[in-house]
Amino acid sequence: MKRDRELLYDLLVVRSVEQEIARRYSEQQMRCPTHLCIGQEATAVGVCAALRPEDVVFSGHRSHGHYLAKGGDLTAMLAELYGRGSGCSAGKGGSMHLVDLSVGFLGAVPIVGSTIPMAVGAALGFLLQKLPRVSVVFFGDAAVEEGVTWESIDFALLERLPVVFVCENNLYSVQTPLSARQPAGRTIAQVAAGHGVETESVDGNDVFAVQRAARAAVDRARAGGGPTFLELATYRHLEHVGPNEDVSLGYRSAEEVEAWRARCPVEHATRVLLERGELDASELDELRRRILRDVRHALELARDAPEAQGSLLSDVFASTVSPIDGDQR
Numbered sequence: 001m002k003r004d005r006e007l008l009y010d011l012l013v014v015r016s017v018e019q020e021i022a023r024r025y026s027e028q029q030m031r032c033p034t035h036l037c038i039g040q041e042a043t044a045v046g047v048c049a050a051l052r053p054e055d056v057v058f059s060g061h062r063s064h065g066h067y068l069a070k071g072g073d074l075t076a077m078l079a080e081l082y083g084r085g086s087g088c089s090a091g092k093g094g095s096m097h098l099v100d101l102s103v104g105f106l107g108a109v110p111i112v113g114s115t116i117p118m119a120v121g122a123a124l125g126f127l128l129q130k131l132p133r134v135s136v137v138f139f140g141d142a143a144v145e146e147g148v149t150w151e152s153i154d155f156a157l158l159e160r161l162p163v164v165f166v167c168e169n170n171l172y173s174v175q176t177p178l179s180a181r182q183p184a185g186r187t188i189a190q191v192a193a194g195h196g197v198e199t200e201s202v203d204g205n206d207v208f209a210v211q212r213a214a215r216a217a218v219d220r221a222r223a224g225g226g227p228t229f230l231e232l233a234t235y236r237h238l239e240h241v242g243p244n245e246d247v248s249l250g251y252r253s254a255e256e257v258e259a260w261r262a263r264c265p266v267e268h269a270t271r272v273l274l275e276r277g278e279l280d281a282s283e284l285d286e287l288r289r290r291i292l293r294d295v296r297h298a299l300e301l302a303r304d305a306p307e308a309q310g311s312l313l314s315d316v317f318a319s320t321v322s323p324i325d326g327d328q329r
């Protein structure tokens with residue numbers, strides 16, 4: 001568990017990193033599609049705060065917050081976005097293929113739903129090896145429309161695996177709202193509970209509530225109580241992919257975006273700590289300045305690092321396949 005001040009610090013870091021990426025993106029030096037998590041930071045920070053270093057985390061296409069909250073190396077992440085050899089995937093994966101094995105961030109994969117069975121596999125490994133470790137997977141509301149999600153949950157239930165399924169429900173899959181994808185009058189949490197998995201719905205923009213719910217789920221998993229499904233209600237402020245606002249596209253209203261911006265997770269945590277007198281305005285300014293300086297320093301290191309070298313076929317399982325004769329194995 002982290003103290004409330006530490007949670008705020010982590011939120012400020014993730015927000016600052018995302019804002020700086022957004023600011024630099026138009027320079028055209030980061031050449032990978034980039035899904036920012038501005039507006040959703042509390043899910044990553046709250047859940048990861050409930051974990052031990054030896055626990056593991058999986059994620060999908062919108063993974064910066066998850067990677068950073070688990071302790072992933074910032075410069076290596078930014079170098080990955082810049083396609084540098086020092087990137088966490090050697091500059092060949094980009095924003096959607098983050099990994100930092102040293103802190104248990106076992107990986108992000110952009111195929112929707114694909115890391116859910118991987119997280120279940122890691123949890124099975126922990127059970128078989130009798131290791132008191134927990135596996136967590138973050139996914140969006142679109143992943144509950146993939147069959148593999150429910151197959152994975154069924155198996156996790158059957159084997160009472162130490163895994164926590166974290167659904168970040170931001171109401172949209174790209175530009176399609178849940179209401180156009182799911183039958184009316186049924187929530188994701190109800191579908192999960194219908195499968196028999198312990199389920200909790202939480203305000204995903206309240207980092208304190210997220211940490212509490214995650215802690216209960218993680219403790220249960222570690223104690224042999226099996227999996228939990230957390231549905232965290234949240235909202236992305238910017239476009240699905242890229243650094244821009246997108247109200248002009250017309251798939252969501254300005255009023256809706258405004259209403260969720262008013263529930264910003266970073267502002268919420270800031271307000272709570274200021275009101276409690278655990279932080280004052282000048283400390284906050286100083287904290288923000290220090291974080292921004294460190295983030296900009298990391299960005300410069302990443303940007304100025306040498307470009308990725310070597311073959312695209314190195315570091316992949318299929319490295320024995322010739323690019324000319326694909327049948328040769």
Ligand SMILES: Cc1ncc(C[n+]2csc(CCOP(=O)(O)OP(=O)(O)O)c2C)c(N)n1
Pocket residue numbers: 061062110111112113139140141142143170172173174240
């Ligand atoms: C299996 C699969 N189908 C389609 C896509 C294309 N795609 C990329 S992101 C995305 C939407 C994902 O929405 P959600 O899971 O709710 O996450 P969010 O982007 O809202 O964070 C889709 C359909 C994909 N990557 N993988």
Ligand SMILES: [Mg+2]
Pocket residue numbers: 140141142168169170171172173174
């Ligand atoms: Mg979504």
